Amino acid sequence: MGLITEKLPLYLDPVPGSSWFLGKLDEVINWSRANSLWPLTFGTSCCAIEVMMAAGASRHDVARFGAEVARPSPRQADLLVVAGTIVKRMAPRLRTLYEQMAEPRYVIATGSCVISGGPFIYHSYSTLRGLDGVVPVDVYVPGCPPRPEAYFYGILTLQKLIKEGETVRRPGERRKPVLAALPAGMTVDQIQEEMRSLLVTEKNSGDRRNG
């Protein structure tokens, strides 16, 4: 990878048509990176239940987006999912894990605790008010905790970010952090309606099974 990103643009730039070639190379590299995000799951509290366990389990199935290979080791991961409250004593450990990850590395901050301190913002002697002082964050996923759908939207947002990047010419470039909320126009009623229809089909299939 280092050979391609460091040496290749230098040699290819004088050649006519090279920018087209480099663009295609970008596309291929970005496509493979975006679709095989291996998350290092850093779950310290309730967000981990939604984001790591429910999203990984069969109903929501994060494998559809290529991010199901949860790694317990930072050296094999390229996406740090911080799910849960970060306290003062945890912050240096989190920073260490981030430093141990290989480039390119991305960070998703899920839940209000990581974004701003959440319910612990006042009168807390230990909770950090926001993760951005510890590690640079790419995508924020709001919620307390966010539903797996919101986490998927965060992953899709990150994939979009990665696919827009110029990997070969500007490899280490960081983009501005993004807030991944549900699309505009989506209402709570629609979500509840969808959940209700899901539950109804589940109930019917359960009835079929039983009788």
Added chain:
Amino acid sequence: MDNEKLLAALKTLEPQISVRENADRLAVTVPCERLGAFMSKLKLENALRFDILYAHTAIDWVAENRFELIYILSSLEHGHSLMVCVSIPRDAPVAPSVSSIWRIAEWQEREVYDMFGVLYRDHPDLRRLLLEDDWQGFPLRKDYKDDFMLEKPQ
């Protein structure tokens, strides 16, 4: 043993106890100077046999100027559980340690010391457990303040 029988047995063991209201299980309040003897009887008495100390914590009643120490006990043998409460003065928070009766109390008392600053007599190793060793103050006290903490705007 159900709650009435348990309470009767406890009364014969220690006449100075009183029942604490508003608890999810049988809860009794013991005077602080009777705590050590009462607890070891709870562990050793055959009919009671409270062999597990589930939890130990404290409540800071700052208006009444006292700490209330809570011990939640359970018996695997008989299947009953009990809450023991002790009040100690807030300006001289000293209580007898029960770590010689239940080993687990050693860490639980360290945590209560860490958060509330309750001092335990005869504790083998009373250090901070969760916070840094050089931490100043006891953060779960109601009047605790530090530079990091943010006050809620009115």
